[in-house]
Amino acid sequence: MSHVGKKFPGTIAVDDVSFEVYAGEVHALVGENGAGKSTLMKMLAGSFDDYTGRILINGKEVALHSPTVAKKYGIGMIYQELSLAKPISIAENLLVGRLPKKGPFLDRKRIDSETRSWLSRVGLDLDPNLPIEDISPHEAQLVEIAKVLANKPCILVMDEPTSALSREEVDRLFEIIGQLKNQGLAIVYISHHLPEIFAIADRITVMRDGKKVATKDKAEMTREEVVQMMVGHSEREFYHGQPRASGGERLRVEALTRKGFFHDVCFAARAGEILGICGLAGAGRTELARVLVGLDRKDSGKVFLDGREASPRNMAAALRLGIAYLSEDRKSEGLALRLSIKENVLAGLIPMHSKAGVYLPEAGSAVLESLMRELSIYPRDPSRTVGNLSGGNQQKVLLAKWMACGPKVLILDEPTRGVDIGAKMIIHAQIERLANEGHTIILISSDLPELVGLSDRVMIMRKGHFIREMAKEDCTEESVLIAANTDVARPAQEVAHG
Amino acid sequence: MADQAIAKADARSTAQGRFIHFVNVIGIYFAALLFVLLGFALQAAGVITNFASAQNFLNIVDNVAMLGIVAVGMSFVTYSGSMADMSVPTTMALSGIVAVQFLKVGFWPAIAAAFAVGLVIGLVNAVVVGRFKANPIIWTLAINYVCMGIIRVVWVNKQIYPDMIASTKDVSQAFDAIYRLEVVKGLGGNPLASLRLPLVMMVAIVIIGQIVLSRTSFGAQLKLTGSARKAAKFTGVNVELITGAAFIVAAITATLGGLTVTSLSRVGAYYNGAGYDFRAVTAIVIGGMSLSGGRGSIIGVLGGVLIIGLINNIMTLIGIPTLSQDMIRGAIFITVVGINAKSLRSLGRDDA
Numbered sequence: 115m116s117h118v119g120k121k122f123p124g125t126i127a128v129d130d131v132s133f134e135v136y137a138g139e140v141h142a143l144v145g146e147n148g149a150g151k152s153t154l155m156k157m158l159a160g161s162f163d164d165y166t167g168r169i170l171i172n173g174k175e176v177a178l179h180s181p182t183v184a185k186k187y188g189i190g191m192i193y194q195e196l197s198l199a200k201p202i203s204i205a206e207n208l209l210v211g212r213l214p215k216k217g218p219f220l221d222r223k224r225i226d227s228e229t230r231s232w233l234s235r236v237g238l239d240l241d242p243n244l245p246i247e248d249i250s251p252h253e254a255q256l257v258e259i260a261k262v263l264a265n266k267p268c269i270l271v272m273d274e275p276t277s278a279l280s281r282e283e284v285d286r287l288f289e290i291i292g293q294l295k296n297q298g299l300a301i302v303y304i305s306h307h308l309p310e311i312f313a314i315a316d317r318i319t320v321m322r323d324g325k326k327v328a329t330k331d332k333a334e335m336t337r338e339e340v341v342q343m344m345v346g347h348s349e350r351e352f353y354h355g356q357p358r359a360s361g362g363e364r365l366r367v368e369a370l371t372r373k374g375f376f377h378d379v380c381f382a383a384r385a386g387e388i389l390g391i392c393g394l395a396g397a398g399r400t401e402l403a404r405v406l407v408g409l410d411r412k413d414s415g416k417v418f419l420d421g422r423e424a425s426p427r428n429m430a431a432a433l434r435l436g437i438a439y440l441s442e443d444r445k446s447e448g449l450a451l452r453l454s455i456k457e458n459v460l461a462g463l464i465p466m467h468s469k470a471g472v473y474l475p476e477a478g479s480a481v482l483e484s485l486m487r488e489l490s491i492y493p494r495d496p497s498r499t500v501g502n503l504s505g506g507n508q509q510k511v512l513l514a515k516w517m518a519c520g521p522k523v524l525i526l527d528e529p530t531r532g533v534d535i536g537a538k539m540i541i542h543a544q545i546e547r548l549a550n551e552g553h554t555i556i557l558i559s560s561d562l563p564e565l566v567g568l569s570d571r572v573m574i575m576r577k578g579h580f581i582r583e584m585a586k587e588d589c590t591e592e593s594v595l596i597a598a599n600t601d602v603a604r605p606a607q608e609v610a611h612g
Numbered sequence: 613m614a615d616q617a618i619a620k621a622d623a624r625s626t627a628q629g630r631f632i633h634f635v636n637v638i639g640i641y642f643a644a645l646l647f648v649l650l651g652f653a654l655q656a657a658g659v660i661t662n663f664a665s666a667q668n669f670l671n672i673v674d675n676v677a678m679l680g681i682v683a684v685g686m687s688f689v690t691y692s693g694s695m696a697d698m699s700v701p702t703t704m705a706l707s708g709i710v711a712v713q714f715l716k717v718g719f720w721p722a723i724a725a726a727f728a729v730g731l732v733i734g735l736v737n738a739v740v741v742g743r744f745k746a747n748p749i750i751w752t753l754a755i756n757y758v759c760m761g762i763i764r765v766v767w768v769n770k771q772i773y774p775d776m777i778a779s780t781k782d783v784s785q786a787f788d789a790i791y792r793l794e795v796v797k798g799l800g801g802n803p804l805a806s807l808r809l810p811l812v813m814m815v816a817i818v819i820i821g822q823i824v825l826s827r828t829s830f831g832a833q834l835k836l837t838g839s840a841r842k843a844a845k846f847t848g849v850n851v852e853l854i855t856g857a858a859f860i861v862a863a864i865t866a867t868l869g870g871l872t873v874t875s876l877s878r879v880g881a882y883y884n885g886a887g888y889d890f891r892a893v894t895a896i897v898i899g900g901m902s903l904s905g906g907r908g909s910i911i912g913v914l915g916g917v918l919i920i921g922l923i924n925n926i927m928t929l930i931g932i933p934t935l936s937q938d939m940i941r942g943a944i945f946i947t948v949v950g951i952n953a954k955s956l957r958s959l960g961r962d963d964a
Contacts (some may be wrong), residue, residue, distance in 0.1 A: 177963070413673065429845065429846060429847070430848040430849070438844070439896040446840070446842050447845075448843055448846065450836055450906075451838045452840065452906060452907070453836070453839050453906070457835075461844075461849075462848055463831060464829050464832045464836075467829075468828070468829035471829055471830065472827055472828055473829040473832045515847070
C-alpha cells in the first residue's frame with residue numbers, strides 16, 4: 115500500500131500511509147484506538163471505494179473497491195466480531211456461496227468431508243452439522259479463521275483474533291499462523307496486546323492518529339519503545355491536569371457483586387473527583403455502571419450515596435437519587451434519533467418540567483440554550499433532528515441531556531467513542547468543568563490518553579475484579595499500559611489493554 | 613466544513629419533514645373533502661341516490677363517531693410503538709354483552725360492569741405486552757380469540773336483548789339512549805340537525821386525546837418510548853408502564869365503542885365490534901400516524917376516520933357487498949403504508 119489515505123466526514127482516518135507486507139512474514143500493526151489500523155485494513159478488504167493512493171499486490175496495482183474484488187485478489191480478513199450466521203451449521207457457514215453440489219442437490223458427503231478437513235487445519239474436531247450457536251465463542255472464532263482459510267487467501271489480515279480465545283487456543287492459533295507463514299502467506303496481525311505481538315511478529319508497524327510512526331524489525335524494538343511510539347505526545351497538551359479541590363465522600367461501593375459479571379467491587383469517589391475505570395471490554399465496567407443506575411440487579415453488596423444507602427430499582431429512581439449514566443451505545447441506548455435536539459436534551463427532565471401531569475417544555479428553554487452554547491452544538495437550532503447531526507454533535511447532545519439533569523454522580527461510558535477531535539476537546543473541557551463544580555464523575559474509557567489525562571485516580575478492572583488503583587501522580591499512558599501488559603498474575607490474554 | 617454540509621442537508625430535511633407533516637394533516641382533510649365531492653358527483657351521475665340527504669349525513673356522522681372513539685384510543689397504542697390492539701373487536705362485544713346482562717341490576721351497574729370487563733382486558737394486555745414484551749399483534753389477536761370463546765361459551769351463541777333483560781323499562785330506555793340521546797336538540801328547529809351522544813363523546817375524546825399526546829408528561833414519555841424505546845428506558849422513562857397505559861387507554865375507548873354499538877343494535881352479541889380493528893388501524897395509518905411509533909397526531913387520525921367513514925358510506929350506497937368492501941379497504945391500507953414508507957425513506961428515515 116503506497117501513500118494511501120481515507121477521509122471520513124470531519125476527520126482524516128488514515129493519512130498518507132505506506133505499508134508493505136511480504137510473503138512468508140507476520141507483520142504486526144499496533145496503535146491505540148482510533149489510530150487508523152482498522153480503517154487501513156478495511157481499505158485492503160475493499161470496504162471503501164473512495165480511498166486515495168495505490169494498492170499493489172505482487173507488484174501489480176489493483177483497485178480494491180469492493181469486498182468481492184478484494185476476495186478475488188486473495189485477501190482474507192478475520193475480524194474481532196464474528197461474521198458467522200448463528201442459526202445455521204458450521205458447514206454452511208464455512209462453505210457459504212460454494213457448497214458442493216451433485217446435480218441440482220447438495221452433495222452432503224463432500225460438504226461433510228471438506229468442512230472436516232478445514233476444521234482440522236485449525237485443530238477443531240466438531241460435527242459440521244452443528245449450528246454456530248451451539249458451539250462456544252472460541253470455537254466459533256476458530257471456525258471463522260477456518261472459513262477465511264477455505265477461501266485460500268494469499269494475504270491474511272487478523273484483527274484482534276485472540277480476544278475470545280483461551281491460553282491453549284492462542285498457542286494453537288500461533289502454531290497455525292506459523293504454518294501459514296511457512297506456506298508463504300503474508301499475514302497482517304493487529305493487536306493491542308504487546309506480549310502476543312512480540313511472540314508472533316517478524317516486523318512491527320506502529321500507527322498513531324492516522325499516520326505511520328515507524329516500521330521496524332522486532333529485534334530492533336523493545337516493548338517500551340513501542341508503547342512510547344503508540345502513545346506519542348500529540349494529545350498530551352489537551353489535558354490541563356490542574357489539581358482539583360475535591361470535597362467529601364459522595365459515593366461508596368462496598369463488595370458489590372453481580373454474579374458472572376463482577377465480584378466484590380469496592381471503591382469510593384469524592385465530590386468533584388474524576389474516577390477513571392480502565393479495563394478490557396468484558397471486564398465488567400459497563401455491567402457495574404448498569405447496576406449502579408438500577409438497570410440490572412445486584413446479587414450482594416451495598417452502595418452509599420452521601421452516606422445513605424442507594425439501590426435504585428430502575429433508571430428513573432437512579433435519576434431521582436442523582437445518579438446518571440451515559441451509555442456507550444449512543445445510537446440505540448442514548449438518543450432518540452428521530453426526535454429533535456430539544457426533545458433529546460430535555461428528555462430526562464420531563465417529570466421535573468411537568469405540573470399536574472401537564473408537560474411544559476418551555477421550562478427547559480434556558481437550560482437548553484445555555485447547554486447548546488457551552489457544548490457548541492452545531493447547528494444551533496434546537497428543532498433539528500438528532501439523527502442528522504454528525505457523530506460529535508450527537509455525542510454532545512447526549513452529554514447535554516445528562517448535564518441538564520444535574521446529577522450528583524455522572525457515569526460516563528466511553529464518552530468520546532467515534533467522535534472527532536474538536537468535539538472530543540469540548541466534551542473533555544465540560545467533563546473537567548462538571549468535576550470542578552463538584553459533580554462526581556466516573557469515567558469508563560478505552561481511550562488511554564483520555565482516561566489518564568482526565569482522571570484523578572484510575573482503577574484497573576479485570577474479569578470482574580478491581581485489581582489495582584493508581585493515583586494521578588503514578589498514571590501515565592505508559593505506566594497504565596505497561597502495568598496492564600506486564601502483569602503476570604493472570605493468564606496473559608486477560609490483561610486489560612485499555 | 614463537513615458539519616456545515618451536514619447542517620445544510622439537515623435544514624433541508626427538517627423543513628421537508630415539517631412540510632410533509634403539514635401536507636399530511638391538511639392533505640387528509642382535503643382528501644376527505646374530495647370524497648364528499650365524489651359522493652355528490654356520483655349522485656349527480658345517477659350512480660347512487662340519497663348521498664346528499666340529511667339522513668345519510670347523519671349515518672356518516674354516527675359511523676364516524678363510533679369508529680373515531682375506538683381509533684383515538686387505539687392510536688395511543690400505535691404511538692407507543694406497539695402497532696395496534698387487535699383485541700378491540702371482542703373488547704367491544706364482550707363489554708357490550710356484559711352490560712346488557714347487568715341491565716338486570718340497573719343501568720349504572722351495567723355501565724360499571726362493561727368498564728370492569730374492558731379494564732381487565734386492557735390490564736392483561738398492558739402486563740403481557742408492556743412488562744413481558746410479548747409481540748403486541750400476536751398477543752392481542754390471541755386475547756381477541758380467547759374473549760370470543762368466552763362470549764360463545766357463556767352465552768351459548770345466543771344474542772341477548774336489553775328490553776328483555778332490563779329490570780324496568782326505564783333501565784332499558786336509558787341503555788337505548790347511549791346511542792340516541794340528543795345532547796343538543798334540533799339546531800335551528802331541524803330535528804335532523806341535533807347533536808347526539810356518540811358524536812359528543814368522540815369530539816371530547818379527540819380533544820382530550822390531542823391534548824394528552826401533545827401537552828402532558830405522559831404524552832411526552834409516550835413519544836419518547838415510541839420513537840426510541842431503549843433510549844427512553846435509559847433516560848429514566850418507565851417504558852413498561854407507559855406502554856401498558858396505552859393499552860389501557862385503547863381498552864377504555866373500545867368499551868365506550870362497545871356500549872355505543874350495542875345500544876345502537878339493541879342486542880348484545882359476539883359480532884358487535886367485528887371489523888373495528890382493521891378499520892381503526894387503517895384510519896390511524898391514513899391519518900398519518902407511523903406504525904413504528906412516535907409520529908402523528910390525533911387530529912390526523914380524526915381525518916383518517918372521516919375518510920374511512922365516507923368510503924364505507926359511498927361503497928354501501930353503490931351497493932358493493934361487505935366482503936368486497938373489506939378487499940377495497942385492505943388495498944387502501946397497503947397503498948397508504950407503502951406511500952408512508954417511501955416518503956420516510958426519501959427523508960433518510962427508513963422506518964415506516
